[in-house]
Amino acid sequence: MLPVSYNDWTLVSLSPWPFALKLAGVLVVIAACALVVWSYRAARRRWPLGILRVLGALVVMGFLIEPALQLRVVRKVRNRLAVVVDRSRSMTLASTDGRSRYDLVLAMFEDGRDELAALGESHVVELFDLEGPLSAGSLATAPTGERTDLLGALERARDAGAGRPLAGLVLISDGVDNAGMEGVGRGTLSAAAEKRLQALGAPLSTLSVADAQSFKxxxxxxxxxxxxxxxxxxxxxxxxxxxxxxxxxxxxxxxxxxxxxxxxxxxxxxxxxxxxxxxxxxxxxxxxxxxxxxxx
Known part of the structure; x- marks a missing residue:
């Protein structure tokens, strides 16, 4: 058998009795022990007798509870952080400073390189575009997407983890969706879109590269x-x-x-x-x- 290196422990009770019964038994033993010790208050050898009774009570409680030390091997599994980048054609539009919206996205990644590296120590950082997984090489190319389905992209990123837990989703976009996400009123979500967002099952953060003056x-x-x-x-x-x-x-x-x-x-x-x-x-x-x- 291969040696096992335990890195955690906890105290457990091996007694098959219900918790309420064990608790009641312990309280009865404590009360009886206290009564006996109190009865020795005037005895000449009250301290030795009291200590013996306390030790006896501890032995009885040990039989009731059957305490044991449980050794455990704890390994932390890094969860996923899915970053979805909008690479549709609307991202090629110019921003207020003359750069395209996608250039602003690339600048975000460049400026946040250290933060991404730090996140990579505790999470598996995965890149996606609106179609699926995105490599670092493809990230640097110009966006050419014809359709902007932000919700569909988020759902595909959520489902791509092969069982690994999802810590959160980050969406980088100009917010222009043409797949029916908007509701009746301008700037509102449709009822179906709200249900799909709630069904993502993970926190969602958004980064907008639209006009910063109207950003809230x-x-x-x-x-x-x-x-x-x-x-x-x-x-x-x-x-x-x-x-x-x-x-x-x-x-x-x-x-x-x-x-x-x-x-x-x-x-x-x-x-x-x-x-x-x-x-x-x-x-x-x-x-x-x-x-x-x-x-x-």
């Missing part, structure tokens, strides 16, 4: 929190938010666990600056839970 966005840019937490211990989550195109704005940030609100903070964000909020909460039960932070 509120973004949670960073969340710092431990991946593991202990029941009834305080957990701190530091969240940083930015707003563009709104001037000075007051935002209400909400923390939810499995869709249930567990905290909210109001924060003032200045144009061109970021603001930070710290959430504190105590998990009240064991298990895996999804916590989300959102702004309106």
């Amino acid at each position: 966005d509120i973004a949670i840019v960073d969340v710092v929190v431990d991946e593991f937490a202990f029941v009834h211990n305080t957990v701190e989550a530091d969240v940083r938010v930015e707003a563009a195109g709104f001037g000075s704005v007051s935002l209400v940030m909400t923390l939810k666990r499995e869709g249930e609100v567990v905290g909210a903070h109001e924060v003032a964000v200045q144009e061109g600056e970021s603001a930070s909020v710290q959430f504190k909460f105590k998990p009240d039960e064991i298990g895996e839970f999804v916590y989300t932070v959102s702004v309106p």
Whole structure:
């Protein structure tokens, strides 16, 4: 048998009894032990007798609980970050500074090279265009796409992971979609598009390369929190938010666990600056839970 290198451990109970029965048994033993020790309060040898009774109680609780040390091998699997780049012909249009929208995209990748490398240490960063996987060589070529189906591209990027968990999606586009994503009113989503977006099952961030003067966005840019937490211990989550195109704005940030609100903070964000909020909460039960932070 090959040697196994364990890197984690936890305490478990091997007793087949239900948790409520084990808890009741432990409480009875503690109460009985306390009563016996109290009865020795006036005895000459109360300390030796009390210690012996406590040790005996610990042995009895050991039989009730049957504690054991469980050794584990924990390996972290890097999840995916899918970056979808709009390479349709509308991306060749000029921006306000004379460069094409796609030139702005290439500049984003060049300026963010270090950030992408840092993301690659904790995530598998995958590139896609509107048709499918995108290589670094193809990224540098001029866009020629005839059809802009942003939702379809996001769904293909989501499904391309071969079972690897998806951390999030990033869409870089001018927002011009000609596949029926827009609703009745200008700038709105159709009901079908909203359902498809909700079905993506992962956070979606967008980067616009359209006219910056008309660009408005509120973004949670960073969340710092431990991946593991202990029941009834305080957990701190530091969240940083930015707003563009709104001037000075007051935002209400909400923390939810499995869709249930567990905290909210109001924060003032200045144009061109970021603001930070710290959430504190105590998990009240064991298990895996999804916590989300959102702004309106």
